[in-house]
Amino acid sequence: MTADQNAAPMFKLYGMTGSGNCEKVRIIADALGLAYEWIEVDVFGGETRRPPFLSDVNPGGQVPAVVFADGRRLTQSNAILLHLDTEGRFVPDDPFRRAEMLSWMFWEQYSHEPTIAVRRARLKFLSMKEDELDPKLKAGGEAALARMNEVLSRQDWLVEGAAPTLADIALHPYTRDAEDGGFALADYPGVQAWLARGASAFGRASSG
Amino acid sequence: MTADQNAAPMFKLYGMTGSGNCEKVRIIADALGLAYEWIEVDVFGGETRRPPFLSDVNPGGQVPAVVFADGRRLTQSNAILLHLDTEGRFVPDDPFRRAEMLSWMFWEQYSHEPTIAVRRARLKFLSMKEDELDPKLKAGGEAALARMNEVLSRQDWLVEGAAPTLADIALHPYTRDAEDGGFALADYPGVQAWLARGASAFGRASSG
CATH class of the missing domain: 1.20.1050.10 (Glutathione S-transferase Yfyf (Class Pi); Chain A, domain 2)
Structure with missing residues (x-):
């Protein structure tokens, strides 16, 4: 689940298996060796359209959504990629x-x-x-x-x-x-x- | 048309009047005082779906599209905003x-x-x-x-x-x-x- 099973997760990743938008977050996290906890969300069962997902995870009702250890939340897969790659390992210098x-x-x-x-x-x-x-x-x-x-x-x-x-x-x-x-x-x-x-x-x- | 009518345009902005995606590029350019040349494109007349627009401006067939003075091209309104605001005047430090x-x-x-x-x-x-x-x-x-x-x-x-x-x-x-x-x-x-x-x-x- 994480690159380092012993590290405390730095974020929870709410996602749906089979969703490319969610998988891309796993790709960057794994590539960077970031420890996270995957939480499977039943999108087709309506879980993203009702509380507690709407109230506690993403009022926009979409996955992936990330909740950091300090409680801050971030949504939109590509914004998450840009934020997680703090050192710009996959970002051109130019x-x-x-x-x-x-x-x-x-x-x-x-x-x-x-x-x-x-x-x-x-x-x-x-x-x-x-x-x-x-x-x-x-x-x-x-x-x-x-x-x-x-x-x-x-x-x-x-x-x-x-x-x-x-x-x-x-x-x-x-x-x-x-x-x-x-x-x-x-x-x-x-x-x-x-x-x-x-x-x-x-x-x-x-x-x- | 530009913040400084006497400055050489740093880019051509291909767009359609009435398009919010195009207008947002004008907003940032005007706010930053960047000199540009506006080129009206007849989107509903099909101009974005044929040469020379497809070949010379944006093979993706969308406006806005920016062509810089050195010939480099950039598309996608929000990528253009991020690139034009080089100094991050409208970007949080945090x-x-x-x-x-x-x-x-x-x-x-x-x-x-x-x-x-x-x-x-x-x-x-x-x-x-x-x-x-x-x-x-x-x-x-x-x-x-x-x-x-x-x-x-x-x-x-x-x-x-x-x-x-x-x-x-x-x-x-x-x-x-x-x-x-x-x-x-x-x-x-x-x-x-x-x-x-x-x-x-x-x-x-x-x-x-």
Whole structure:
């Protein structure tokens, strides 16, 4: 559960197994060796939409949510990544490259997650059928993967440079699981090669 | 158009008049006195979905997009805000408050813009009727405004402290224009008071 089973957890991580937004927090915590306690939340059972989750964890009703040992709370997966990586191990030193990293992270939440992850959730967790889904989800997801593929066919990581950044971590889980959403990763060889590099650099053994 | 009409523009800002995502970039640029050239883009005419915009400005097909004098390009409104405010005039010094600011900015793009601004765009720019709209847009927008109101009824700015941050700038335009999307701001007095404070601190005279 934590990188150091003997260390006192510095935060509780409320999340749902199978959620890429939650998994990315585990990736950064594991990569940085931060001790945390995972608390499974039954999102589809409505746990995030009622107390005590709403009152004590996140009034915004979303996971992941982090509660630090001193009681302070932080939400939004990508804000959590940026905060946990205090020393900037996955943040470029160059200000413009840092801005590009942030641009990919905002794009992830606006254009990638709402298409690829939402389509996956409807098929995998809500057991909807392909023909019940808004066709815009497929088109938007294909466009997102095509954009990543174009960039990743000419460079190793989303932000040009020798090392992965928080953008690669943020985009790894839901891209890896895109097949669950009906997307064929074989159509995006640049993305596939990047996923393999990410799995080697910071990947977890499972989405749990 | 720029704070200093005589200064050489440090960037071109491609945007659409009436878009809050674009206006927030103008707000920060004006507040910091940065010289820029505004280039109007006909989004609803399809200009963002074909060359030369796709090839030369933003392959992601979205505004705002910034092209700096040296040719470097940056997209995603909130990444642009963070990059332009080099000296952190609207960024808290305290790391946890900075994380809270980022949390609001990611929340804005995930939960506020896709409900309030999308509903506004469909009514105002696409001339759709209320009964043609997905009811989730109204419910999601009301939830977003309620969450802001709860926080803004007990503090002046989204991140606790004496001064506005980039989160207040990011959330100002689309919240101010929420009435265009069928939301009644009078139901959210904390939000209304915060809008007045924002208009006084960094507001522009119009959404243009």
